[in-house]
Amino acid sequence: MADPEKTREQQLLKEEEPFRRNAFLLIEKMLDLYQPSAHAKALVDEILHSIFFCGKIHNPPFSPEMILIDVEIIKELKDVFPRPFELFSSRLPRRGPFSCVLDMIVHLNGGENENKIIDVLRTLITDLKLRESMHLVSSTICFSHKTEIQDPVKYYGVSNSAPDPRRIMYAASCLGGWDSYVAGAVMTYLPKKKKKPDFDGTIVLPSNVRCHAFSLSDGKVKSPCRSCGNLFGLTTSEIAVNEYGNCAEVESLSNLFKNVVDVKEQARPTSEKYSDLKRAKVEKLVRTDLRNWLLHKGFPWDQNFYTPQPV
Template identity: 50%
Template sequence: MVFKGIVEYASINTTYEQAEGGLESSHTCDLLEPGARRRTLPFDWGLECGASLLPRSLGGLLLPTAGKRVGYQTPPLLGHLRPSRYGGLSPPPLPLMVADALKHQCVGGSLCPGVGVQTAAMANQEINRREEFLKTQQGFRKNAYKIIDEMNGWSNNTAGSTHLVDEILHSILFLGKINKTPFSPNEIFSSDDILQALMEKYPRPFQFYLTQLPRRSPFSCVLDMIVLRENPENEEQIKQSLRELISDLAPQFLVSSIICISQKSNTDQSSKRYYGVSMSTNGPNPGKIVIGASCLNNWDEYVSGAVMTYYPNNNEKKAYFDGTIEVPGNIRCESFSLSRDEQMSPCKSCHNLFGLNTEETKKWAYGNCAEPESLSNLLKNEEEVKNGTTVHDRSAENRQRAEEEVRQDLQAVLRMIHFNTWSGEFYNPESE
């Protein structure tokens, strides 16, 4: 819709009450009193015309307004407002709480002069589309809360694990900030008491999630916690524990789909196992950010060099740098689905990066798979494997140039999504 011209408005008073399923809303409409203060906000507002007319942003935050009365300004209404279709997540999201009347400018609709039913129908369709999209994004909030709650509970009886809770908190808070529908810490946690307790126990994630990037995606912390609890040799129990957790989570958000296990020998099953999971990010920008951060501040130098050969352009190698490697042919590097309980062949991308044998032709984004993390852990800890690995380009100058390109691309992606507060640093969790 095009908005211009000024119309008279009514004040919508919305009351929010805490209910079993979340927040419930009720609405009453009053005429705007003459001389009441009005304010214009620079946001794109969608209007649901007809019997229901509710303002909302394109991707704002849910209002923490339980038990409070909030006034909005909108064109005159005919009849009563019906409740929002958000169910337990009423009200519709707004970028901030508005405690006074708002001045809105619009051209018509059935409630404004000059526009007919067709515009109202189009507005309704757009509102429905946005509302359905926002519903799909609630999986992030639900998974974030469940994963953090589970990790915090595990850490209470797992020695040497609190740094994993610290790290996953930071990673999830950062990803919540850059999610298509952003989620603040207040929105992730259902209780102020829970939020306050976490902030007191783990203050640094809340202090740095707006200025430092996570070194890896959240599910890597979950993996480390479960390996610590189950012991690395108990491979089947580790996979089963991950599957049980995933079965209780919404798909896509903060969840890895693949686990990889590497050993220095494919015949000696008593050798130590090193685990990795695929990136638990949703969407191209979060994935690109975390892969770039892992290259610069997490993975073994051989693995990061291989990934940087293609990153950020996944379609071709860099002309000046070939950091791809060939790991020894006698190591074990096997991947398994965490949803279907079956072994997975390495994709074509992992063949290009690490020389892994495969007949698979499918390519995933370089660095997205579980193999980079698993092989990185293997190379960091098994000197014999690292010494037997072939590196195609060992030029320090070329590598430095590749690293600088990764950093520049990170900055460009962050600017594109309007995350302008990165200090250039990566988050290191507080050790115990």
């Protein structure tokens, strides 16, 4: 028999502002999944900071206390994870909150079976009724791996889950989170979806890499969009151009490049418009744009990116 108090609590959550509801449910789920280990603790620490930051720049803004509400929960979390509460209003996250959820699922289930990872995430989204509002929730998952070896390690990514203005998270990930080659490709088009005339950091994936995306709504394969074709040379017939940096392929390939050096070297940018000097200039422009966007949102960035607390 359903618990009347629990049912009432769920109804109240449903009626809440969608951002606060999803923020609370994702934090609650991560705490439910948490099993004592250094990696799991770092992921909970990271998602708290990422969500608190998103609440800070949200319109209307939400403080950690407004998201969590319960005084005892707040006290317990501050005791175990103090730094997200201290630094959410000055340091930038390196990625959106749902990326932490994905990493926790992979950590607990292993990354060998991509179908299981997709099913677990889809079940989580359904059980929490997160599709009623896509705040902080990714719509797509992607996995990448080498094809010429048996039982390859797979590297996952999800689409951006930070709220508008999303360009803040794209820029933050370019400067502080993603692999340098992936970030260079994205910065070629950031922020106006128009290719820069004097810089080209786009890359072409080597033929021995598989990169497939799936919808978290229905589990079906998603063809690369035109943006991913432009960034990574992925074959596509799509003409729609998504925001550069939004797609799950970006995070998945970034994780692949960080861990598989020979693949990254094969994907080195080859354009005459790419050099370390030109890249440094583009990074400076992206950093300036990012600082201005944050000032517009009333966020006094201290120029540092958040790193989950060491254990």
